[in-house]
Amino acid sequence: MNNRYARQALFLGENTQQRIQQAKVLIIGAGALGSASAEMLARAGAGKLTIVDRDYVEWSNLQRQQLYIETDVRQNLPKAIAAEKRLAQINSEITIAGIVEDVHGLNIEELMKSHTIVVDATDNFETSLMINDAAMKQGIPYIFGACVGSYGLAMPIIPGETPCLHCLLEHLPLDTMTCDAVGVISPIVQVIAAFQVMHVLKWLAGKTMAPIVQSIDLWKEERAEINVAKLKNPHCLTCGEKPIYPFLQFENQMKTHVLCGRDAVQLRPGLVQEYSLEQLASNISQQVTNLVVNPYLLSCQFEVYRIVFFANGRAIIHGVTDSKKARVIYNRFIQMGGACK
Amino acid sequence: MAYLGGEKGMSITVNGKQVELFESVQQLLAHYSLENRIVVVEVNRDIVMKENYATTRLSHGDVVEIVHFVGGG
Numbered sequence: 133m134n135n136r137y138a139r140q141a142l143f144l145g146e147n148t149q150q151r152i153q154q155a156k157v158l159i160i161g162a163g164a165l166g167s168a169s170a171e172m173l174a175r176a177g178a179g180k181l182t183i184v185d186r187d188y189v190e191w192s193n194l195q196r197q198q199l200y201i202e203t204d205v206r207q208n209l210p211k212a213i214a215a216e217k218r219l220a221q222i223n224s225e226i227t228i229a230g231i232v233e234d235v236h237g238l239n240i241e242e243l244m245k246s247h248t249i250v251v252d253a254t255d256n257f258e259t260s261l262m263i264n265d266a267a268m269k270q271g272i273p274y275i276f277g278a279c280v281g282s283y284g285l286a287m288p289i290i291p292g293e294t295p296c297l298h299c300l301l302e303h304l305p306l307d308t309m310t311c312d313a314v315g316v317i318s319p320i321v322q323v324i325a326a327f328q329v330m331h332v333l334k335w336l337a338g339k340t341m342a343p344i345v346q347s348i349d350l351w352k353e354e355r356a357e358i359n360v361a362k363l364k365n366p367h368c369l370t371c372g373e374k375p376i377y378p379f380l381q382f383e384n385q386m387k388t389h390v391l392c393g394r395d396a397v398q399l400r401p402g403l404v405q406e407y408s409l410e411q412l413a414s415n416i417s418q419q420v421t422n423l424v425v426n427p428y429l430l431s432c433q434f435e436v437y438r439i440v441f442f443a444n445g446r447a448i449i450h451g452v453t454d455s456k457k458a459r460v461i462y463n464r465f466i467q468m469g470g471a472c473k
Numbered sequence: 474m475a476y477l478g479g480e481k482g483m484s485i486t487v488n489g490k491q492v493e494l495f496e497s498v499q500q501l502l503a504h505y506s507l508e509n510r511i512v513v514v515e516v517n518r519d520i521v522m523k524e525n526y527a528t529t530r531l532s533h534g535d536v537v538e539i540v541h542f543v544g545g546g
Contacts, residue, residue, distance in 0.1 A: 165546035257544045280545035301511055301542060316545065324546075345513060347488075347540040354488035356538040358515045 136225075137177050148337040149177070153226075155336055156180040158247040160235055160263055162211040163187070164316065165277055166253030167199040168325030173251075173332065174219045180227040181219060184243060185211040186234040187460060196318035234456055235259055237380045237402075240266040249273045249335060251328055256463065257301065258379075258386070258402070261370075264289065264297035265377040268370050273335050277328040281314050282351030284324035287344065287360075288331040294343035295364035296371040298379075319350050386462075388455035391448070397458035401445040409443055412469040419468055434468075437461055483533040494533055499526040501537065511542040 141149040157178045159166050162185035170183050189197075189204040189211055197211075204214040216230030233239065235254070244250060244266050252260055252275060260276065267274035268291050276297055277286040289296050327346060335341060343364070348355040364371075369378050378384055384402035391398055409430045413423055420432040420439075430441045438450040439461070447465075452458045483494035487501070495501040498521050502508050514521045515538040521529050531537070 161546060163546055253546050255544060255546050257542075260544070278543050278546050280543045283541070283543065285540055285542065300513065321546075345540050349488075352490075354490055356488045356515075356540050358513050358520065358538050358540050360513060360520065362520050363513070 136223075140176060144333065144337055148333070151336045151338075152333070153177050153179045155248040155332075156182070156246060157332065158244055158250040159183045159253055160243075160250065160259070161185055161253035161255065162197075162199070162215045162230070163193070163253060163255060164196040164198075164318070164321040165279065165325050165328070166211075166251075167197045167215065168321055169251050169253060169329050169332075170215060170219055171198060171222060172325065172329045174223045174226060174228070176329075176333070177223065178226060180229070182229045182231065182243070182247065183212055183215050183219075184231045184233055184235055185215070186232065186456065187211050189214050196316065196321050234459055235262065237262055237265075237382060237385045240380065241270065244270055244272060247272060249275065249332055251275045251332065252277055253325075253328075255467070260297060261301065261379040265370050265379040267291065268296050268375065269377050269380070273341070275328045275331045277324045279320045279324045280316055281349075282317055282320050283347065283349040284320045285345060285347035286324050286327035286331070287346070288335065288341045290335075290341050290343075291371065294341065295360050296368060298370035299363050299365040299368045300345070300360060317351075320348075323348060323350065386459065388458055390453055390455060394450070395453055396448050396450040397452055397455055398448045399446065399458055399462050405445055407441075407443050407445060407469075409441070412441070415469045416465070434461070434465055439465055441465070485531055485533070485535040485537055487537045488539060494535075495531055497527055497531060498529040498537075501531065502526065502539070505539070507539065507541055513540045513542075514538070 137149055155178050157173055159170050162183050170181060173181055189200045189209050191205050193200055199215045199218045210232040212230035212232045216228050219228045240262050250267050250272055252263055254260055264274055271291045274289040276289055343361045344357055344359050346357050366372050369376050386402055387400045389398045409425050413425045413430055417423060420434045423432040432439055436451050440448045447462055449458045449461055484491050485494050495504060498514055517536055
């Protein structure tokens with residue numbers, strides 16, 4: 133037997149090393165945070181790594197998504213596949229499953245089943261709240277993390293102990309900053325992924341997980357740490373006395389509908405919110421053409437697609453007939469627009 | 474310490490940095506353009522509930538921590 137884990141076992145102890153090698157870790161999202169977490173966990177010897185992502189590798193990913201190389205972009209590889217390939221080169225002694233899939237309320241529970249712990253590496257709150265619901269339902273620890281710009285935050289969420297993400301967020305944010313809207317630099321990705329993997333290792337080591345949310349802005353040299361125990365809501369619909377796991381319910385899912393004979397897909401978000409079309413238009417004006425706004429809708433050409441976006445978040449995307457692809461375009465469009473009220 | 478529009482000569486610590494005093498938590502959040510964002514705010518190690526942002530006065534020497542929830546990764 134080789135001694136690839138010797139230094140780590142020296143620090144954590146043989147028992148914890150054993151637990152790491154028996155752990156089944158689910159990473160949702162194979163972008164920047166997912167790449168960084170997955171590489172650390174693969175090197176640490178996590179027994180099974182499942183990494184799920186719906187997107188493919190693009191040039192703009194290479195600056196910070198450490199698992200990918202230029203060949204992956206040229207081959208249009210799905211991130212989950214490229215990640216699996218690279219992770220297997222890093223550690224051939226563990227089981228790695230890359231799953232190309234859009235995570236939603238109907239498949240998240242199945243994906244999560246039989247995993248020891250789940251790491252959030254998604255780029256939107258809607259998916260995070262769904263993961264949170266499924267993790268609380270199945271009693272699986274859930275490590276939240278997110279970053280934009282030079283800022284990020286992380287928190288361990290332990291079912292039955294800490295507040296859950298739903299307790300903290302209460303409702304979906306009106307103004308969701310994301311990577312596409314404001315940019316991101318790689319150092320913050322590494323720091324937040326490091327926080328998340330640290331939480332995974334501490335959990336596997338049997339440490340008590342304090343309900344502390346940590347944030348850091350590397351550029352501004354600011355950091356904060358808040359114990360959020362007080363925010364645990366006994367009536368929370370996800371982790372309270374009478375949970376209904378609202379984000380797993382079909383009514384709250386994005387619904388897509390292929391419009392027959394129109395080369396178009398309609399998308400309706402599960403959580404309806406009113407958008408300011410004027411604000412959206414000004415945020416996207418540089419990236420789209422043929423932009424038209426009226427009191428009811430915004431219409432524009434985005435890459436090869438014509439997007440008609442309604443004030444309540446419903447959209448029709450022309451030039452696509454595949455629901456999954458339409459979702460990807462929709463999410464990119466929303467991110468670009470800063471998803472503002 | 475740069476003067477940003479708060480009360481002269483008075484200061485608080487926000488996320489480890491000294492800034493000038495703002496009258497209330499709400500004004501402080503407005504200064505950082507965080508009024509309508511999802512934030513958790515702590516003043517002197519005690520979390521301030523959302524509904525109390527406007528009425529929670531800040532004083533010279535207060536230690537404030539703000540965590541802002543973002544989506545991205």
